[in-house]
Amino acid sequence: xxxxxxxxxxxxxxxxxxxxxxxxxxxxxxxxxxxxxxxxxxxxxxxxxxxxxxxxxxxxxxxxxxxxxxxxxxxxxxxxxxxxxxxxxxxxxxxxxxxxxxxxxxxxxxxxxxxxxxxxxxxxxxxxxxxxxxxxxxxxxxxxxxxxxxxxxxxxxxxxxxxxxxxxxxxxxxxxxxxxxxxxxxxxxxxxxxxxxxxxxxxxxxxxxxxxxxxxxxxxxxxxxxxxxxxxxxxxxxxxxxxxxxxx
Ligand SMILES: [Fe+2]
Ligand SMILES: [Fe+2]
Numbered sequence: 001x002x003x004x005x006x007x008x009x010x011x012x013x014x015x016x017x018x019x020x021x022x023x024x025x026x027x028x029x030x031x032x033x034x035x036x037x038x039x040x041x042x043x044x045x046x047x048x049x050x051x052x053x054x055x056x057x058x059x060x061x062x063x064x065x066x067x068x069x070x071x072x073x074x075x076x077x078x079x080x081x082x083x084x085x086x087x088x089x090x091x092x093x094x095x096x097x098x099x100x101x102x103x104x105x106x107x108x109x110x111x112x113x114x115x116x117x118x119x120x121x122x123x124x125x126x127x128x129x130x131x132x133x134x135x136x137x138x139x140x141x142x143x144x145x146x147x148x149x150x151x152x153x154x155x156x157x158x159x160x161x162x163x164x165x166x167x168x169x170x171x172x173x174x175x176x177x178x179x180x181x182x183x184x185x186x187x188x189x190x191x192x193x194x195x196x197x198x199x200x201x202x203x204x205x206x207x208x209x210x211x212x213x214x215x216x217x218x219x220x221x222x223x224x225x226x227x228x229x230x231x232x233x234x235x236x237x238x239x240x241x242x243x244x245x246x247x248x
Contacts, residue, residue, distance in 0.1 A: 002168075027061045032126075033076055039122045043084035047094050048173045053080060055169050059205065060160035066201040070152045073132050078139040078157045081122060085115030085140075095177055100188060108144050116141035149198050159202035165189040166209035183217045186210065 029037065037054075044050040060079040064072050086094055089107050097107035116137045123133050139154045149155035164170045166189050175185040190210050197203045215221050 025062075027058060029057075032128075033080065036077060036080055036122065036126050036128070039126055040081055040084055043087040043118060043122075046086050046091055047177070049083045049086055051169060052164055052173065053083060055167055056082075056160045056164045059163050059167075059202075060156055062205070063156045063160055063199060063201055067152055067156060067199070070156055071132070071135070073129060074135045074139070074153045075156050077119075077123065077128060077132070078136045078143075078153065079160055081119040081136070082115060082140050082143045082157060082161060083111065084118050084122070085111035085113065087118070088114040099178065105145070112141050112143060112145060115143075155198035156202075159197050159199050162193050162196060163202050163206045163209070165193055166206050166213065168213075171213055182213070186213045186217065 040053070041050055044053050057076065057079050060075055064070055064075055089097065089111055093104065093107055097104040097111070119137055119140050120133065123136065128136075135151070135153065138150060139157050142150075143154075143157060143161060146154075149158060165174060166186075170189060171182060171185050174180065174189055175182060178185075178188075180188065193206050194203075194210070197206060
């Protein structure tokens, strides 16, 4: 569970007046895309695809910042709708489709085709710019099975989708898909992501995420987690043990 509220204020003073409302890098969801999300979400309620989609959308937004030549009006709806086709695959077969050691390529293709079909319906219903729709659907249809990227927009969608696996939410999710401990999930996701990305920015993001998760698995880090907050921290310093409140 992501920590959303402080459990202490070691400094003792309110510092919130110095926090900007919209600093660089903090992203929001534009109203027309929030409306598209409302249409898509019922089709994403399987295998954590809803939260996966939101986090992958966030990564795609960050990649767009690095690629101003890419058309955000294609990338953002494509990443939001890319997995809606899983809703048309029997839930009992969804994980078999992507399991290590084989998988079901037929079901992967099915979710891509169904995703493009449903995507056309939802984009039409939302009144989306018709000129953008063919490119959006072309990305959805083949987003997993196609080895090459059709365009920079396709590359960004593919990279955001894959890089999510190494995010904290991605590792949490993959652990429970296959009954893996955190280290096993990290190794599985690392072998499936590194070497399969298109943009330099996603490659750097993915290596950073793998590195952070690697450190979490180190005995040195585990020992600090087990120890809980250090005496020094309780006395007002910011070094030592970490219960989520370590120095930044
Ligand atoms: Fe997919
Ligand atoms: Fe996906």
